[in-house]
Amino acid sequence: MLSLLIFLPMVAALLIGSSCRKLPFIARSMTLTTLIIESMLVAWIFITHQVHGFSMTESLNWIPDFGIKYLVSMDGISLSLIGLTCTLFIVAMLVAWHQVNRWQAFGPLMLLTLSGIMGAFLALDLMLFYVFWELMLIPIYFMLSFWGGKDTKQAALKFVLVTITGSLLMLVSLVALYIINGNNTGVWTFDYFYLASHPITGELAIPVVCGFLIAFLIKIPGFPFHFWAPDTYREGAPAVSLLLSGVMANVGAYGILRFCLAIFPEAMHQMMYIGMALGAIGSLYAALLAFRQKDLRNVIAYSSISHMNLVVLAIFAWQLQALNGAVIQLIAHGLSVAGLFAVVRMLQARGFSGKFDEMGGLYKVLPGIGVFLLFIVAASVGIPGLGNFAGEILLLAGSFSVSPLWTSLAAFSIVLGVVYFLRAYGLAFLGPISDDNEQRKLIDLTAREKLTASIIVIGLFWVGLEPNYLLQLMMSSTKTLASIHSGSYSLIEGVINVIS
Secondary structure (H helix, E strand, C coil), X not given: CHHHHHHHHHHHHHHHHHHCCCCXXXXXXXXXXXXXXXXXXXXXXXXXXXXXXXXXXXXXXXXXHHCEEEEEEECHHHHHHHHHHHHXXXXXXXXXXXXXXXXXXXXXXXXXXXXXXXXXXXXXXXXXXXXXXXXXHHHHHHHHHHCECCCHHHHHHHHHHHHHHHHHHHHHHHHHHHHXXXXXXXCCCCEHHHHHHCCCCCCCHHHHHHHHHHHHHHHCCCCCCCCCHHHHHHHECHHHHHHHHHHHHHHHHHHXXXXXXXXXXXXXXXXXHHHXXXXXXXXXXXXXXXXXXXXXXXXXXXXXXXXXXXXXXHHHHCCHHHHHHHHHHHHHHHHHHHXXXXXXXXXXXXXXXXXXXXXXXXXXXXXXXXXXXXXXXXHHCCCCCCHHHHHHHHHHHHHHCCCHHHHHHHHHHHXXXXXXXXXXXXXXXXXXXXXXXXXXXXXXXXXXXHHHHHHHHHHHHHXXXXXXXXXXXXXXXXXXXXXXXXXXXXXXXXXXEEEC
């Protein structure tokens, strides 16, 4: 089943790319069909409750001479993030529906990206994880380069250069980890379960883990490695920016959560307060910059950076509530930022680039979009009952018990979020409307846009009103990760178990 989740989109991409070169509408239909089938498979796993700890493990020796395996497995954390991934790929498809005119190219690239992300969330051999990590980079680069604003090629080049630099650092650390573990234990392997049961300690642990951390922080984008994100989010097509900020950023956070905490516990403990400080400063810094922006797309970009740095704060706090809050926040942020980029696309389709000076008073002519954006703003600032509130309250409560200073500083970013989001909403949808905009015959939400909005609204209500479902799903995994911080643990049949 897990291999099917990884390779179904890849096979479909090859089929569409080879058979639909002059049939963009069929390519679009086949892409959507593949995404729906993939989502149904994931929904089946949710419904049948097959995931308890690490479950559905598939393993075979891939390159036995170097200890490299094809090892994939799923726990509550990866299942939650995979569920979000499928949802947001369908949302991205709906957002790009009419904007993309070469679905015979865009569709396969989208499916290859999905295949890489699925592999990254499921791989538990670190070399296999690296392969999928690189796989998802290539198609998203082309999607950024050929569909977006006038400066999208420069933004895509900056994105790929920064990301490749991080990837090379991770590869160096991966090889160093392999050699250190081999010399220490006599077992030459990239197996996550084995490495987590024999964590790396000593003076080499910090430089090795830093290679992983830089690569993951670039992807998040975490402070101070966030500099590529504002230009890329602004210039990319909304559907591509949606996937970058709502899905691929989660892979970076997942990497720290899954690999760095378990394999480098001593080094991560030594860097706990440095990581929390970076998360807090990054969250506040991005919030301050969001307040100064004159373009809705820039506000969304800096808002996304601010919220993702809250996740960094919580992961480095390494406390059970904080870890649970971090995962809930990843899901809620993914849904809310997808809603924001969906609104950007709705406005672009009606001739607005996103600059505030060309909008104002749009609620009068576009009330449906105005209500939807107001709902997303409410979710993003953490209104109780919606997804972001559940994530933020958990991660702040958990992080505060570890460091009141850095958590209090980060909390100011949430207050600033209320200010910059309401300012942006007021500049775009409230106040007087220009005569030109009032006289234009603008069409409010279409049926496809209503479907897009409905998916986002239902998702945010579900996470906000029923967070216990996700918490119970991931509890055994987050408990184990939190216990690593204070206890010892061993490996039994594919599950890392704590010895108290």
